[in-house]
Amino acid sequence: xxxxxxxxxxxxxxxxxxxxxxxxxxxxxxxxxxxxxxxxxxxxxxxxxxxxxxxxxxxxxxxxxxxxxxxxxxxxxxxxxxxxxxxxxxxxxxxxxxxxxxxxxxxxxxxxxxxxxxxxxxxxxxxxxxxxxxxxxxxxxxxxxxxxxxxxxxxxxxxxxxxxxxxxxxxxxxxxxxxxxxxxxxxxxxxxxxxxxxxxxxxxxxxxxxxxxxxxxxxxxxxxxxxxxxxxxxxxxxxxxxxxxxxxxxxxxxxxxxxxxxxxxxxxxxxxxxxxxxxxxxxxxxxxxxxxxxxxxxxxxxxxxxxxxxxxxxxxxxxxxxxxxxxxxxxxxxxxxxxxxxxxxxxxxxxxxxxxxxxxxxxxxxxxxxxxxxxxxxxxxxxxxxxxxxxxxxxxxxxxxxxxxxxxxxxxxxxxxxxxxxxxxxxxxxxxxxxxxxxxxxxxxxxxxxxxxxxxxx
Ligand code: NAD
Ligand code: UGA
Numbered sequence: 301x302x303x304x305x306x307x308x309x310x311x312x313x314x315x316x317x318x319x320x321x322x323x324x325x326x327x328x329x330x331x332x333x334x335x336x337x338x339x340x341x342x343x344x345x346x347x348x349x350x351x352x353x354x355x356x357x358x359x360x361x362x363x364x365x366x367x368x369x370x371x372x373x374x375x376x377x378x379x380x381x382x383x384x385x386x387x388x389x390x391x392x393x394x395x396x397x398x399x400x401x402x403x404x405x406x407x408x409x410x411x412x413x414x415x416x417x418x419x420x421x422x423x424x425x426x427x428x429x430x431x432x433x434x435x436x437x438x439x440x441x442x443x444x445x446x447x448x449x450x451x452x453x454x455x456x457x458x459x460x461x462x463x464x465x466x467x468x469x470x471x472x473x474x475x476x477x478x479x480x481x482x483x484x485x486x487x488x489x490x491x492x493x494x495x496x497x498x499x500x501x502x503x504x505x506x507x508x509x510x511x512x513x514x515x516x517x518x519x520x521x522x523x524x525x526x527x528x529x530x531x532x533x534x535x536x537x538x539x540x541x542x543x544x545x546x547x548x549x550x551x552x553x554x555x556x557x558x559x560x561x562x563x564x565x566x567x568x569x570x571x572x573x574x575x576x577x578x579x580x581x582x583x584x585x586x587x588x589x590x591x592x593x594x595x596x597x598x599x600x601x602x603x604x605x606x607x608x609x610x611x612x613x614x615x616x617x618x619x620x621x622x623x624x625x626x627x628x629x630x631x632x633x634x635x636x637x638x639x640x641x642x643x644x645x646x647x648x649x650x651x652x653x654x655x656x657x658x659x660x661x662x663x664x665x666x667x668x669x670x671x672x673x674x675x676x677x678x679x680x681x682x683x684x685x686x687x688x689x690x691x692x693x694x695x696x697x698x699x700x701x702x703x704x705x706x707x708x709x710x711x712x713x714x715x716x717x718x719x720x721x722x723x724x725x726x727x728x729x730x731x732x733x734x735x736x737x738x739x740x741x742x743x744x745x746x747x748x749x750x751x752x753x754x755x756x757x758x
Pocket of ligand 1: 310311312313314315316335336337338341375388389390391408409411412429430431432460461462463464574575
């Protein structure tokens with residue numbers, strides 16, 4: 301039985317909560333404390349109604365909470381007790397000053413470093429779990445090891461690759477765990493301590509070790525490559541629409557080439573989520589700050605293509621609905637940035653809502669899990685917005701439905717019943733290509749998929 305290790309995670313968000321729940325579940329020899337400044341979030345983690353929706357999360361938390369998993373706001377005490385401190389605070393895009401709109405806002409990260417420094421009373425391993433610009437560990441090192449008390453902090457990078465909606469599965473069976481450290485004796489010792497935690501359930505060959513900078517840069521690069529695939533197929537979707545090619549057929553045909561592979565080739569209204577935009581923009585900023593202008597422009601185009609795809613979706617709605625949506629009820633099926641999550645950060649649905657409102661449409665938003673977040677996101681927008689959990693009621697009296705999120709539930713609705721309650725001509729814009737387009741057309745809908753020839757009666 302390995303000796304007891306005290307693990308602390310600062311930041312009880314989408315990453316900190318599920319990641320620590322899985323570590324506690326799989327490492328009975330670890331005592332895992334998760335702390336946050338947000339008392340309401342911590343109270344929710346301690347209740348039956350967890351602050352985030354993630355399939356399988358309730359069960360994992362239920363098994364470990366109170367045994368070796370604890371949620372608290374007592375950050376000071378957590379720091380004192382910990383051997384290994386994961387930092388999983390938010391690192392959003394900066395909205396002010398130098399680098400606004402692109403650079404990472406590191407204020408929460410630096411505050412955390414200073415908190416660790418203020419309250420630590422012994423040596424600690426500090427793990428970067430948040431996604432950070434490459435070479436952040438150098439700044440961390442300087443802040444933490446500038447103390448006059450002789451305390452020694454070893455900074456390790458262990459970026460997280462989970463995706464929302466499949467977080468628990470991704471954590472339990474990761475493709476890989478990446479751990480970077482200084483390649484000094486104490487750096488390698490710290491790296492080993494973190495690797496040993498994961499080795500309780502992750503096969504050793506999947507635990508990749510590297511230098512600190514490679515680990516930091518790999519995280520930004522992984523997100524950039526994933527997003528690039530989506531922008532690439534979305535760019536092809538536009539070509540499909542004017543050439544009568546079918547984007548799903550093209551994706552299948554290229555994805556069967558084992559060098560390309562089938563995943564992340566699903567054309568859509570656009571990628572969303574808290575990280576793709578911010579991490580690519582951060583990569584762009586870093587490249588620019590090293591004078592690598594061509595590198596910056598190359599990656600920036602991935603985000604530009606995504607913005608264009610979102611705009612193009614609304615322009616297509618307008619063009620097909622006789623160049624006006626003013627006063628028309630439009631039902632959005634889904635508001636989450638992807639299925640199986642309640643998260644709406646950077647959701648394509650929000651961009652589409654904004655543009656439809658600018659054209660004076662009446663927007664009715666439906667989603668099985670994301671309406672609380674949708675309410676917060678849209679409350680300052682003005683215009684005519686309704687939130688309606690029932691998709692049948694949302695579509696009633698509507699001129700058009702736009703599928704924004706690939707929730708399974710939208711595949712099995714009674715579209716005959718829906719059509720009967722809608723204005724005519726009735727339109728469906730399938731921003732996720734999840735519906736049976738031919739059948740909808742035969743029912744009487746005018747159907748506009750992504751990257752396919754529309755099926756229209758008018
Ligand atoms: P989040 O906003 O859900 O959670 C961050 C939490 O940190 C918040 O609850 C906040 O209150 C807390 N916090 C901020 N400053 C604090 C402080 N000084 N002391 C204590 N708590 C503090 O963010 P998230 O989605 O969990 O993302 C965290 C990091 O992980 C980001 O860098 C993100 O890029 C990265 N990441 C996110 C995902 C994802 O799917 N969401 C996946 C991989 C990596
Ligand atoms: C993504 C990465 O997949 C994770 O590895 C990473 O850890 C995480 O970002 C992060 O750093 O935050 P996530 O944003 O949760 O995870 O979800 P994805 O499954 O990557 O989807 C992102 C967006 O791309 C969604 O809007 C999704 O609908 C869209 N998407 C995805 C497509 O439009 N087409 C696809 O083929 C795949």
